[in-house]
Amino acid sequence: MIRKWPPFRNWLAAVGLALSLCLGLPAAAQAEVVATFYSQDFGDSFPHAFVKLNGTDDATGVAVDTNYGFTAVNIGPGILLGSVKGRLDVANQRYIDASDAHFSVRLSDAQYRSLVIEVRRWAGLPQPSYSLGKANCVHFIGAMATSIGLRINEKTAFWKKPKSFLREVKGLNPGVLPPAG
Known part of the structure; x- marks a missing residue:
């Protein structure tokens, strides 16, 4: 919202x-916008990753309090067979509270604009846009991380493992992200 x-x-x-x-x-x-990266081990059907944005957009003075993930429109066996319709997903507070926050990044104005552009790009992907192997929630969260300048491992073994992927991202950015705790 x-x-x-x-x-x-x-x-x-x-x-x-x-x-x-x-x-x-x-x-x-x-005030600034803070991006917090989350994973959910077993959401409604399978693991999930998303980013929560909270703060104030310096350029407009508008308060920001939202989150984004990317998922299949219909979760079912079709996702195992190929591409299906995808969509941005906004988690409710109960889901966020049951998820693991891995790290937070205070965004500059440029980083915030870059992240919003990337969210819009994912929202506008031609359908079918969700692919378990090429464009899932982990690919989405990886795009969000790179849009704000974080390093990711493009050859990661964790494209289907949100928690492991976000732990890896944290490890690849020791000077930017707080140490494990």
Whole structure:
């Protein structure tokens, strides 16, 4: 869900900035968007990966509170036989709470824009777009990670194992992501 700040908060922020400048104080940093990468061992039918975005878009001042994953429209035996219709999926809070958060990244404006462009690209893929071996939730989350500058292993053995894939991504980005804990 995307929410806008009430107008008075924008006015209040402007007043705070003006006072900071007049008094020679440093201005408070604008809010940012944080991307948290999740996996779910056994969701409704099989393991899943998704990214949650939370914060404020600096460019627009719009609050961001959403998540995206990629899945088959109809989960069934057809996914084992080839490509099927795919779609972006937004998890409910209960599903998020039952999932494992692997790492979070505070996004720059450029990273946030890049990630949104990549989400839109996946949303607009020609159908059938979901393929267990070529375009599943792990491929999607890998695209989200690379869109913000994280390294992934293109030859990973974990394209069908969300938790293992995200652990691998974390290990490939030690200077960017917090250490395991």
